[in-house]
Amino acid sequence: MFSNNDINFEALKRKAYNGRWATLEDGVIPLTAADPDFRIAREIEHGIIEYIKDGYLSYGPFSGLPEFKKSVADHFNKEKSGNFSPENVLAVNSAAQGMFLIASYVLNPGDEAIILDPVDFLFKKSVETAGGKVNLCPVDTHTGEIDFETLNSLIHSKTKLISICNPHNPLGKVYSPDVLRKVAQIASAHDLWVMSDEIWSDIIYDNRNFHTYSSVSEEARKKSFTVYGFSKSFGIAGLRIGAVLCNDVDILTDFTEKSNFNSTIEGVSTLSQMAGSIALEKAKPWYKEFLKHLQGNRDFAFNILSHSGIVTPNLPEATFVLFPEIKNGLSSEEFAYHVLQHGKVAIVPGSERWFGKGAEGHIRICFSTSQKILEEGLNRMISSFND
Incomplete structure (x- = not known):
């Protein structure tokens, strides 16, 4: 194999x-x-075939199929120390789209966001597409450690968002609960949003534990979004399937509405959602x-x-x-x-x-x-x- x-x-x-x-x-x-x-x-392949055998590919619920939302919530709760219900999950067209939607929801033109440096280019692109300005917080390329002194110095009245990549792409760093709590304390002190991109959170070596950002403290839970996808761990990038998770149902409801997911303007292929659910349940x-x-x-x-x-x-x-x-x-x-x-x-x-x-x-x-x-x-x- x-x-x-x-x-x-x-x-x-x-x-x-x-x-x-x-x-x-x-x-x-x-x-x-x-x-x-x-x-x-094979389980994903066969599951897709089974799903289309009855000949129907109808609209699904705007926020995602119930089985998809439950699969994602269960996966985070069992594998990543999460505390999510299906109502905390929104199906989106890939983790990348989730990042863009979050930046657009949190930032107004001229607002500022702090991202890590280096990090995948989609962080910068998402902020700039939303009309925001990027401020770079250095990460040690040998250890992956965040420069918290610089992070603090970058925050001022126009700062609205801190975005982290955990595990980090391209450094491969898994951030500990202590590090994540420090991010949450800083964000909470300045009433900032935090976005945690966790698309790589299934690909972790040497039996290390992974803690989803919102699980590490009440501060982290209150004002954060988590992004997840299936392209890395299950190889279905072409199906364009991901999820945005948020512990506050009222915030996620507002996010869903303002991101145009409560109509047929947006929404995710039901076939892709079934593939994601099957991946987590059977593969x-x-x-x-x-x-x-x-x-x-x-x-x-x-x-x-x-x-x-x-x-x-x-x-x-x-x-x-x-x-x-x-x-x-x-x-x-x-x-x-x-x-x-x-x-x-x-x-x-x-x-x-x-x-x-x-x-x-x-x-x-x-x-x-x-x-x-x-x-x-x-x-x-x-x-x-x-x-």
Whole structure:
């Protein structure tokens, strides 16, 4: 399971977009967008087929199917120390859309939001699309620790939102309840909203515990949104399915109304919701094997890169991406271009465009593929500087 024999390369070359197999010339190995190379769990596939057998694909409830909302709430309560009911869950078209909707709900034009630096580009994009201004709070690229002194100094009258990424993309840091409580104390003291992007919260290694943000204190619970998605842990990015969770039902009701989910303007495919529900209810055995494979790949890649001489790798606590530091003096863009041209491997440069100013001098490598493909890609990357 999860070997080269389990990858349908012809299908990937037809269907895997977003800078991956379908968008690159033959012979290039994509270790880029964080998307698995493996087919979805059979349980999800069969569940989708069963759902459409009666021939009906009708409208569902505007806020989401009851079974979907219950599955998400149960998953958070059992696996992430959550305290959610189905009424605390809104189905959305991907975690990314959830981030945009939250920024639009919380921010008026000219309001300011604090995001981490480095972090995935969607945080910045969401704030700016809502007409807000971004303020960057540095994160130590070696430890993942948040600079709380700077965080405090960034807060003033126009600040309305703190956005965190937990587990952190691209550093792979899992934030402890103590760290999250500190964020909550600061936010509460200044009456700020907090958005916690937890799309990576299923991909955690070494049996670490994960605590969803709103679970760590009453302060965290009161004025926060949580974002979740299925693209990382279950490989169904193309179905565009995610969730926004909020412990305050009145706030979530208002959010649902103002985000146009109480009409047919917005809303989520019922088929996608069923796939998400089936994933959480029936595909956990597949997911656990996938997680075991990913941890093996993480350790394998870390070992190879530690002896490469060209980068210094990190050992992520979560996610299926590495964020090595470049050692040979090239910029992130130069390094990625060299590897693509001379090694036929696509990686993501740690440039401001993708992760913010604090990412420069790094690259991001996705390892959610077979160990054979990963080994070939890493060896090509290293060899491209030695030939």
